[in-house]
Amino acid sequence: MRFGAMRVAISILFIMVGVLMSAWAAIAPYAKARIGAGDSLFGGVILCLGVGSVLAMQLTGAMLYKMREKTIAWVAVLLLIVCMPMLALATCALELALTLFFVGVGLGTLDILMNHQAATVEVKAKRPLMSSFHAWFSVGGFIGALIGGELLDSSLTPLLVIGILLVLVTLPFLWAQKFFEPEVAVPVDSGLSQSSWFVLPKGSVTIAAILCSVIFLAEGAILDWSSVFLVQTGKLTSERASLGYASFAGAMMVFRFTGDAIVKRLGRPLVLQAGSVLASLGLFMVAFGSEAWLALTGFALVGIGSANVVPILFSSISHQRLMTPAAALTAMTTFGYAGMLLGPAIIGWVSEFSGMTHALAFVAVLLICVALLGSRIPLQIEDKSAAAIAVS
DSSP, rough: OOOHHHHHHHHHHHHHHHHHHHHHHHHHHHHHHHHHHHHHHHHHHHHHHHHHHHHHHHHHHHHHTSSSSHHHHHHHHHHHHHHHHGGGGOOOOHHHHHHHHHHHHHHHHHHHHHHHHHHHHHHTSSSSOOHHHHHHHHHHHHHHHHHHHHHHHHHHHHHHHHHHHHHHHHHHHHHGGGSSSSSOOOOOOSSSSTTOOOOOOHHHHHHHHHHHHHHHHHHHHHHHHHHHHHHHHSSSSSTTHHHHHHHHHHHHHHHHHHHHHHHHHHHHHHHHHHHHHHHHHHHHHHHHHHHHHHHHHHHHHHHHHHHHHHHHHHHHHGGOOSHHHHHHHHHHHHHHHHHHHHHHHHHHHHHHOOOOOHHHHHHHHHHHHHHHHGGSSSSSSSSSHTOOOOOO
């Protein structure tokens, strides 16, 4: 019973993070217009979201051995409740940058917690579960983008929209937080000493971490720039521009729910490589498509292609023996968010000088590199004793 409740609780946490991230995607064009920023300045402001996330992830990785996970989750949620409304109130670049930094701290903390516990549950279940967990993140992203877009289209203010979405995710959290403590003990040699506040990946984990950073870069590009791109190119109005992220998150949601079965049937290597190529084709369609429906279809293809790449990469931490899952997860997630940190800013700078089309095409090329390098990481369990390692 407790195992099932814990699985539901972790799924709720994934939904929560997805909703709150898509809430930012929905109001990003409004925030950009309010501070009067160009693409380059806005890209620099967005950078603060990633900076906060990366710093929080490193601290959270170490705090897992010092504090109860329930306590860490509460601190992160309260921080988000305080800071998220400020995204709709900031009137200058500095205010928005500081707000995004602290929102990044909250989201980064919850990201480590949810993936850490998801990896633990997957090991205990002895079958693929990571794709279905990440599917719930996509559910949250889809719900947040769809509801946020509809509320904005109904002439509600961005502040009220943020408030409504916060209430929707906080109420389930009040129940779920009771089950956030994993039912496994911390091993003596956990791979993170009491003084370890920064973890670097080793061996094949390094390659997986780099690939993860590229996928997160692409996801960050869609999160932060999809609405802006659709508005700037005249494909959709500000009120409907969140459909871009909704198309991406909705397609990803469907294929993550079926992802565990797909991975079991086709194998992790093929799903990773084919998915990366499909995501690349989708981004090329977004960049060079002349009509709104082509762009929305392209966003959906990116969601389909990348849906199971990140879950596969996270699952690979249990298939190597150089690092414990907690240390590997912290290092990999940090690299991932480094991609989310640098990606939107790079896109803003490239867009300022050569246009958004070339910026998105650049990301599409990087996704092809993921397909080429995917065979360099262990995607099948090398030693069952390694998979048995789990930390709380």
